[in-house]
Amino acid sequence: MKYDVIIVGGSYSGMAAALQLLRARRSVLIIDGGKRRNRSASHSHGFLGSDGVDPAELARVARAQLEAYPTLTWQDDDVGRASGTMDDFQVTCGDTIYTARRLLLAIGVSDRLPAIPGVAERWGKSIFHCPYCHGYELHRGRVGVIATGPMSIHQAQLLPEWGDTTFFLNGTFELDQAAEDELIRRGVTIETTRIRQIDGSADVVLSDGRRMSFAGLFTAPHNEPSTPIAAQLGCEIVETVMGTQIGTGEARETTVPGVFACGDAARMPHSVSLAVGDGAWAGAQLHRSLVWPAS
Structure with a gap:
């Protein structure tokens, strides 16, 4: 047929x-x-x-x-x-x-996800790509954005609508002054220390040993x-x-x-x-x- x-x-x-x-x-x-x-x-x-x-x-x-x-x-x-x-x-x-x-x-x-231990296991559960799909349910808790490239700047600029936002550059690129100024204007915290792993539900463990807990994480x-x-x-x-x-x-x-x-x-x-x-x-x-x- x-x-x-x-x-x-x-x-x-x-x-x-x-x-x-x-x-x-x-x-x-x-x-x-x-x-x-x-x-x-x-x-x-x-x-x-x-x-x-x-x-x-x-x-x-x-x-x-x-x-x-x-x-x-x-x-x-x-x-x-x-x-x-x-x-x-x-x-x-x-x-x-x-x-x-x-x-x-x-x-x-x-989806080619960031090569960070713990990301793949949490994809679609506590790590997301679309704030319109998942941001509301985070109840304006702390939000982390894991950079994958310069386009992640736009994601980080948008996410403060859903909660206090930390932008993890994770060594992917360097911010220019204009982008940094705009992120600061939006109230975004910029973190340059690399990520060692994702733990718990949405905890970011940095290479210097610091642990930062979030309601949810986003990446592109x-x-x-x-x-x-x-x-x-x-x-x-x-x-x-x-x-x-x-x-x-x-x-x-x-x-x-x-x-x-x-x-x-x-x-x-x-x-x-x-x-x-x-x-x-x-x-x-x-x-x-x-x-x-x-x-």
């Missing part, structure tokens, strides 16, 4: 795209490896109508709603390879090859698409201030005709709300490409 669309990635953006296509009565295959980016988080915030809901429950309900549509096929699997051209794409999972007229890459990103990981599928297909991969992402146009089509991309792998900043909106737009635009293919 040749599907109208294969969606690689069944998290929030992929499911939002699928919903538009299924409601247009198109045949859709979702292939998903089950590794949601926010799988470590116990609550998702900032998504209208579902604020504070367990993200696993959001995903479960969404999948159940999609499975009510008869033109959906869902395959729990990892994609090994993708190839082909407009109207004739092939996606390989193990020994099985699926074909489709269009591809949508909703593959999410991999470097991102890249979670699989090499886009590159395999020949899609443009673009540099961003936070890493790399799949290049797309306004209609969410990549540089390869017939291949679309949405969600965290194709846009920034990142949140559940933005991923859902981006997926809905991508699904509608992809559907239009099936109705009115480019000549």
Whole structure:
């Protein structure tokens, strides 16, 4: 069977795209490896109508709603390879090859976290990237920001909205005078001593032995698409201030005709709300490409 669309990635953006296509009565295959980016988080915030809901429950309900549509096929699997051209794409999972007229890459990103002992174990639990998603629940307690590069300055400037903020440069770069002045104006404490480890819930242990306790920590990981599928297909991969992402146009089509991309792998900043909106737009635009293919 040749599907109208294969969606690689069944998290929030992929499911939002699928919903538009299924409601247009198109045949859709979702292939998903089950590794949601926010799988470590116990609550998702900032998504209208579902604020504070367990993200696993959001995903479960969404999948159940999609499975009510008869033109959906869902395959729990990892994609090994993708190839082909407009109207004739092939996606390989193990020994099985699926074909489709269009591809949508909703593959999410991999987070490259600071190489500090204790960070990875607390990611999504007491160390976060998005203050709009997690800042309110810290109840204006002390907040730490772990720098990953110059863009972390903006994160440190923003975080005082949620609590007294300490900015840990951790040897990643040197502040210029203008940035230092602005941080001080915002009430941010600047700490230049390197971090030895993260301990307890959100305790920062410095190389000189000092321990500083926080309600929560924030950092901006470097991102890249979670699989090499886009590159395999020949899609443009673009540099961003936070890493790399799949290049797309306004209609969410990549540089390869017939291949679309949405969600965290194709846009920034990142949140559940933005991923859902981006997926809905991508699904509608992809559907239009099936109705009115480019000549």
